[in-house]
Amino acid sequence: MKKLLTLLIMVSLITVMVAGCGKTPERVEPETTETETSETPEAPATAEAGFAADSVIGVALPWLGTQNWAEADEMFKSKLEAAGFEAIVQHADNKVPTQQQQIESMVQNGAKVIVVGPVDGSQLGGVLEEAAAAGIFIIGYDRLIENTTAIDGVVQFDSIKTGVLQGEALLAGLAAQKGEGPYNIELFGGGPADPNAPNFFKGAMTVLQPKIDDGTLVVVSGQLDFTQAATLDWDNAKAQARMDSLLSGFYSDKEIHGVLCPNDGIARAVITSSGQAGQETPITSGLDAENETVTWIWEGRQYSTIAKPTDTLVSKTIEIIKALQAGNGMPAPDETTDNGMKEVGIYALPPLVVTKENIKEAFANDPGRMELLK
Ligand code: BGC
Numbered sequence: 001m002k003k004l005l006t007l008l009i010m011v012s013l014i015t016v017m018v019a020g021c022g023k024t025p026e027r028v029e030p031e032t033t034e035t036e037t038s039e040t041p042e043a044p045a046t047a048e049a050g051f052a053a054d055s056v057i058g059v060a061l062p063w064l065g066t067q068n069w070a071e072a073d074e075m076f077k078s079k080l081e082a083a084g085f086e087a088i089v090q091h092a093d094n095k096v097p098t099q100q101q102q103i104e105s106m107v108q109n110g111a112k113v114i115v116v117g118p119v120d121g122s123q124l125g126g127v128l129e130e131a132a133a134a135g136i137f138i139i140g141y142d143r144l145i146e147n148t149t150a151i152d153g154v155v156q157f158d159s160i161k162t163g164v165l166q167g168e169a170l171l172a173g174l175a176a177q178k179g180e181g182p183y184n185i186e187l188f189g190g191g192p193a194d195p196n197a198p199n200f201f202k203g204a205m206t207v208l209q210p211k212i213d214d215g216t217l218v219v220v221s222g223q224l225d226f227t228q229a230a231t232l233d234w235d236n237a238k239a240q241a242r243m244d245s246l247l248s249g250f251y252s253d254k255e256i257h258g259v260l261c262p263n264d265g266i267a268r269a270v271i272t273s274s275g276q277a278g279q280e281t282p283i284t285s286g287l288d289a290e291n292e293t294v295t296w297i298w299e300g301r302q303y304s305t306i307a308k309p310t311d312t313l314v315s316k317t318i319e320i321i322k323a324l325q326a327g328n329g330m331p332a333p334d335e336t337t338d339n340g341m342k343e344v345g346i347y348a349l350p351p352l353v354v355t356k357e358n359i360k361e362a363f364a365n366d367p368g369r370m371e372l373l374k
Helices: 002-027 029-039 067-082 096-108 125-133 159-177 196-213 236-250 264-276 291-299 310-325
Strands: 056-061 086-091 113-116 137-141 153-157 183-187 217-219 258-260 304-307 335-338 343-349 352-355
Touching (some): 056 067, 056 096, 067 310, 113 125, 137 310, 153 159, 153 310, 159 304, 196 217, 236 264, 291 304, 310 343
Parallel strands (some): 056 086, 056 113, 113 137, 153 343
């Protein structure tokens, strides 16, 4: 009995001790302290801390094959240096591995922000995630970066709207210069790796498809899909070769009245091909307001282009970099778009259609292009 009593007392004592032990962690005072610490203003999150005014800023451009990228290359160098930053500006000659290596070396060189115009919108996830993990801000430039969370925003001219304007310009030009219709047309798209290219095409087709459906427009080749219309790597020579074979295959006894062209280089390739095939110059859309095209529009050889001034695009990007440097974080975007992994903030600039009619007005503040209009 005595033994039983002793045992009972011991069991109760152990129970009290165990219960007591169990309580201790429940108090979790240190956790409360931790929460308070992270809320104190002396400990700002890294994203809000800003960085030195003479920091390295990396700019990874896809290629210099169209005038807009060559302009961006020069403007980023001069404007970033003028703003006090150390600029590393490189282009990748349209090669994905080259661009990946360039971004990696920008990370190793201590860049605080990396601006990227991707060669291929969906091939940079790995290297950009590395950069983001190192606390670097990543800004898409002119093109969306897809399938990664390692992107803080994109500065670009609205790509669907650009396509809509291209479709509208083609219709307006046909009505103004090619009689009553129906009109024979063909469709060209840009490089399929560039996320802008399917968007330009999609925007244009919102305008053109109803006119194809009601018979106003006839795509004589029947090549209506983006995949059939796309131009690998935005290569003008490939566009010209496709136009040559469309004309010899489908237009030996027909006139071509118009061609949807996603940029100026492709428009000039299409116009050249048409001339060589003995066709009258078709109405075309375009993009970039390249110098050669500005001259062609002024001379009546190309119907339209779209101005998306590089100066505006670069200046907007640098404004964002300055906000980040000052510790103000990314400014509020104009809209967002789904890149396959997240809703990305877009700083959207308005594209402008240019024809011979408004060309002087459009470039009133661009002395270089005004010089071509004499
Ligand atoms: C740009 C165009 C350019 C094309 C080919 C696109 O992403 O928006 O301005 O003509 O790439 O370089």
